[in-house]
Amino acid sequence: MASASNGWRRPAISTSVDTSSVEETHELGRRLGSALKAGDVVGLEGDLGTGKTELVRGIAEALEVTGSVHSPTFVLHHRYQGRLPIEHFDLYRLEGMAWVDTGLDEPAPDAVTLIEWPERAGVLNAWATTLIRLTSRSANQRRLTLVRGPDRVREVFEHAPRD
Numbered sequence: 001m002a003s004a005s006n007g008w009r010r011p012a013i014s015t016s017v018d019t020s021s022v023e024e025t026h027e028l029g030r031r032l033g034s035a036l037k038a039g040d041v042v043g044l045e046g047d048l049g050t051g052k053t054e055l056v057r058g059i060a061e062a063l064e065v066t067g068s069v070h071s072p073t074f075v076l077h078h079r080y081q082g083r084l085p086i087e088h089f090d091l092y093r094l095e096g097m098a099w100v101d102t103g104l105d106e107p108a109p110d111a112v113t114l115i116e117w118p119e120r121a122g123v124l125n126a127w128a129t130t131l132i133r134l135t136s137r138s139a140n141q142r143r144l145t146l147v148r149g150p151d152r153v154r155e156v157f158e159h160a161p162r163d
């Protein structure tokens, strides 16, 4: 149902894309990366191995990041330089720690912020204006569901190639 308060036209409808290979997940990431803007905060929810970091790799390609992308599981955070900088968080190890205790600032307005395990920091999850949920369907199949996001991100999901 349309909600007047948040500006999203169809917030109740989620949109899913199924990928059958890492390369297809990268391709969705590249399309997402082209749609993202400075100040965007994207939460990536899903169990280990569902492809969150692979999606970040595709986004990083579109943003012309030259260095390699690794899940920052042990340091919580990496910053990559690109056409737009990327702030890449992985909060897997954050459990039991308050966000404020990490000493990290709030998401940068000049960068695209990508957060794996956003649900582990309530405040950061609330900042995520785009939320994508990833699930494994078989060894090489992943389902990526847009839970919320602006129209330009929704369009990427709606226009993604489908079998």
Ligand SMILES: Nc1ncnc2c1ncn2[C@@H]1O[C@H](COP(=O)(O)OP(=O)(O)O)[C@@H](O)[C@H]1O
Pocket (backbone or CB within 6 Å): 019, 020, 021, 022, 023, 024, 025, 046, 047, 048, 049, 050, 051, 052, 053, 054, 055, 071, 116, 139, 140, 141, 142
């Ligand atoms: N369709 C797919 N999309 C993404 N990753 C896939 C896919 N099929 C298999 N994989 C594998 O799943 C793993 C995903 O790893 P990763 O992106 O690090 O997960 P996460 O960051 O969610 O823990 C990789 O080993 C990758 O090769």
Ligand SMILES: [Mg+2]
Pocket (backbone or CB within 6 Å): 052, 053, 071, 090, 116
């Ligand atoms: Mg990861």
